Amino acid sequence: MSTRIRDMELEIMRYDPEKDEAPWFQSYTVPCNEDWVILDAINYVKDNLDTTLAFRWSCHMMVCGSCGMMVNGEPSLTCKTFVRDLPDKVRIEPLENFPIERDLVVVLDDVMQKLHQVQPYIMRKDDPPAEDVEYNQTRGQLMKFKQLTMCINCMCCYAACPQYALNKDFIGPAALTLAHRYNLDNRDQGKSDRLNILADHDGVWDCSFVGACSEVCPKHVDPAAAIQQMKVDGAVEFWKQKMGIVGDKS
Amino acid sequence: MAIAKKAIVWGLFAAGGTVTAFVVPALITLFLLVATGNVPDGLQFDQFHAFASSWLGKACLFIVLFLSVWHAAHRLRVVAHDFGIRKDALIASAVYTVAAIGTVLAAFYLLTIG
Ligand code: SF4
Ligand code: SF4
Numbered sequence: 001m002s003t004r005i006r007d008m009e010l011e012i013m014r015y016d017p018e019k020d021e022a023p024w025f026q027s028y029t030v031p032c033n034e035d036w037v038i039l040d041a042i043n044y045v046k047d048n049l050d051t052t053l054a055f056r057w058s059c060h061m062m063v064c065g066s067c068g069m070m071v072n073g074e075p076s077l078t079c080k081t082f083v084r085d086l087p088d089k090v091r092i093e094p095l096e097n098f099p100i101e102r103d104l105v106v107v108l109d110d111v112m113q114k115l116h117q118v119q120p121y122i123m124r125k126d127d128p129p130a131e132d133v134e135y136n137q138t139r140g141q142l143m144k145f146k147q148l149t150m151c152i153n154c155m156c157c158y159a160a161c162p163q164y165a166l167n168k169d170f171i172g173p174a175a176l177t178l179a180h181r182y183n184l185d186n187r188d189q190g191k192s193d194r195l196n197i198l199a200d201h202d203g204v205w206d207c208s209f210v211g212a213c214s215e216v217c218p219k220h221v222d223p224a225a226a227i228q229q230m231k232v233d234g235a236v237e238f239w240k241q242k243m244g245i246v247g248d249k250s
Numbered sequence: 251m252a253i254a255k256k257a258i259v260w261g262l263f264a265a266g267g268t269v270t271a272f273v274v275p276a277l278i279t280l281f282l283l284v285a286t287g288n289v290p291d292g293l294q295f296d297q298f299h300a301f302a303s304s305w306l307g308k309a310c311l312f313i314v315l316f317l318s319v320w321h322a323a324h325r326l327r328v329v330a331h332d333f334g335i336r337k338d339a340l341i342a343s344a345v346y347t348v349a350a351i352g353t354v355l356a357a358f359y360l361l362t363i364g
């Protein structure tokens with residue numbers, strides 16, 4: 001087993017809105033094990049060098065989605081980014097496009113509200129089935145949207161998205177993708193209702209299909225593809241509504 | 251809340267993108283061939299004129315021209331936005347007006363062939 005140690009210089013952005021006028025950088029030299037992920041190096045700083053550093057993490061295994069940061073300018077899940085793939089000097093910043101709460105912690109209220117806004121739950125128009133009846137789903141029906149359920153809300157995609165950077169009202173990749181996950185679910189009947197929100201101004205049309213979101217997504221959700229599929233749905237739904245055809249997929 | 255009218259222009263943009271991606275490279279190649287004097291069989295002036303005189307030919311040509319011009323218009327609008335020009339309403343009316351004029355001209359000239 002290799003346990004090579006390498007000194008790495010971590011340049012970490014610091015910001016305390018109560019004390020600092022502007023964010024600034026502080027450097028720490030960390031003896032890194034090459035098997036570490038960059039989150040381990042940040043935890044080393046917190047445990048051994050500077051207890052005042054604020055950052056979020058929880059699971060250390062790509063599940064909780066809380067450890068997203070900019071690593072050398074790239075939105076990254078820090079528990080998935082290996083030290084061995086990084087140069088000797090690494091710059092760590094809070095996720096781009098979000099207000100800073102403190103140091104590496106960002107304010108996520110905006111995207112939390114957006115995730116809620118897109119109605120991410122199964123909506124039914126038909127009468128509910130008898131209590132002991134289950135909604136069956138075949139493997140094929142599940143596979144239509146399974147990939148989209150892998151999202152862990154790390155918000156790396158919002159940090160990468162040039163359109164969210166320009167317009168904070170844009171619903172954005174993860175929330176649109178979450179909505180598409182329900183639109184594709186055969187148990188759901190709320191697609192047209194949802195499209196009225198998703199394909200409104202600031203909805204899918206603001207996406208210019210640069211694909212940056214899909215490139216940085218640590219869970220390979222491919223939000224850019226989901227959004228393009230939703231544009232097609234939105235365009236079809238528009239003409240359906242114009243022609244007076246109302247109705248949901250069953 | 252309702253689906254925004256952007257659905258219309260996006261629909262034309264998407265259809266135009268599909269058509270232009272497939273057809274326009276072939277058209278450019280054929281154009282260059284013809285321009286350099288290597289006219290392939292079937293594209294002789296008389297043959298092509300006959301094609302453009304038929305209603306089917308006119309319809310095909312119109313679809314390609316109409317969708318290409320709307321695709322280009324919407325693409326320019328998005329590019330302007332990406333370059334930081336924040337006058338979207340003005341840009342949109344400008345590019346779509348040009349596209350509308352292009353559409354009318356395409357129809358007009360196609361109808362004069364015959
Ligand atoms: S889509 Fe990917 S990048 Fe965006 S929040 Fe979900 S997991 Fe993170
Ligand atoms: S594809 Fe759309 S959502 Fe994804 S980064 Fe680009 S503009 Fe943003």
Ligand code: FES
Nearest residue numbers: 059060065067079
């Ligand atoms: S710490 Fe949970 S995803 Fe990285």
